[in-house]
Amino acid sequence: MGKNQVCFSIRIPSSEMNESNVLSWIEELLFFEPSEMYGSLITSRKYIPFNKRFLIENLGKELRREQFKFSLSTKDLDHTLVFKKGIFASSISGHLSSKIFEDVQEEFTRKISSLFENGIGVVASIYAQEDYFWQNNIDPMIYKRRNRSLENIRVIPSPNIKNELIIDSECLPGHAHYYEDIWFGSHWMMWFGKKYYQYIPREALLRFKDGWKTEELSNEALFIQLYPNIWDYDLPNNRELQWLFRQQAGVDEVAHFLENEGKYIAEAEVDPAIEIFTEKNCMHGGVRMVRYHYNDQKQVVPRSQATVVFSYEVDEQGYVVWECFEPVIR
Numbered sequence: 001m002g003k004n005q006v007c008f009s010i011r012i013p014s015s016e017m018n019e020s021n022v023l024s025w026i027e028e029l030l031f032f033e034p035s036e037m038y039g040s041l042i043t044s045r046k047y048i049p050f051n052k053r054f055l056i057e058n059l060g061k062e063l064r065r066e067q068f069k070f071s072l073s074t075k076d077l078d079h080t081l082v083f084k085k086g087i088f089a090s091s092i093s094g095h096l097s098s099k100i101f102e103d104v105q106e107e108f109t110r111k112i113s114s115l116f117e118n119g120i121g122v123v124a125s126i127y128a129q130e131d132y133f134w135q136n137n138i139d140p141m142i143y144k145r146r147n148r149s150l151e152n153i154r155v156i157p158s159p160n161i162k163n164e165l166i167i168d169s170e171c172l173p174g175h176a177h178y179y180e181d182i183w184f185g186s187h188w189m190m191w192f193g194k195k196y197y198q199y200i201p202r203e204a205l206l207r208f209k210d211g212w213k214t215e216e217l218s219n220e221a222l223f224i225q226l227y228p229n230i231w232d233y234d235l236p237n238n239r240e241l242q243w244l245f246r247q248q249a250g251v252d253e254v255a256h257f258l259e260n261e262g263k264y265i266a267e268a269e270v271d272p273a274i275e276i277f278t279e280k281n282c283m284h285g286g287v288r289m290v291r292y293h294y295n296d297q298k299q300v301v302p303r304s305q306a307t308v309v310f311s312y313e314v315d316e317q318g319y320v321v322w323e324c325f326e327p328v329i330r
Contacts, residue, residue, distance in 0.1 A: 019060045154168040177255035188225065
């Protein structure tokens with residue numbers, strides 16, 4: 001797989017991963033001629049030559065498994081389309097060469113948008129494969145092997161392995177978090193659907209206006225593009241936009257809370273910009289409450305500087321059961 005690969009990932013509910021939908025998505029999202037196919041069941045976890053008839057006749061067997069991975073690809077793996085069903089959610093992902101992506105970008109992104117406008121997509125993003133690798137790699141030896149500088153990269157003791165050092169990916173603006181197969185991060189292009197708002201509210205995402213585009217789609221979906229060109233990810237201004245999105249949306253606060261099963265509560269901080277509370281603090285039937293503190297410019301700021309507070313509660317199914325904007329009275 002080459003360096004200039006464009007990757008995409010679309011998270012969807014597993015209930016949508018049925019034979020009819022998958023065949024339809026293959027037709028819509030396959031922008032290359034596949035030469036190989038792979039399946040957890042139907043190819044016995046081996047790559048075999050692509051055969052459309054075999055695919056149509058056997059795909060249903062694959063999809064009936066509780067978990068699976070099924071993919072179509074070129075022999076060099078420079079182009080892939082992958083369907084995966086995890087424990088909690090499913091995904092459509094893959095990558096394309098920069099040349100093909102440039103040719104089909106408008107059509108490709110429009111088709112991703114349609115998944116969200118049809119209420120299927122939970123969260124999706126498009127990003128450069130090379131950038132994702134370095135933003136999430138925690139092994140400093142890989143930097144040395146590839147003659148890449150560790151300047152301005154924070155190295156810390158491993159919390160799991162004695163006498164071993166790792167890169168603190170929390171200090172990198174493109175690092176990813178996953179909770180129950182759902183992605184939390186900051187990428188070049190991002191889509192958000194209704195089912196995502198149980199984690200980060202639509203209002204908090206919509207208030208981010210500093211990127212290249214923030215668009216409201218139908219069915220309450222949102223599209224955000226941080227900067228114009230996918231390959232400009234390392235420009236200082238674009239790195240700042242990645243950080244700003246994370247901060248304004250509360251990406252890391254929410255992800256840390258979820259990853260630690262509610263053990264981390266922002267109310268313990270001295271002057272938090274975002275506060276997360278457990279069920280005992282919910283007064284409207286929710287099991288989790290989140291508060292965002294805003295100034296007059298609609299920016300998330302420390303509580304002491306806020307002029308408006310946005311609060312919401314979600315229930316056990318993840319539905320928003322209450323939300324409220326209140327002015328700060330000092």
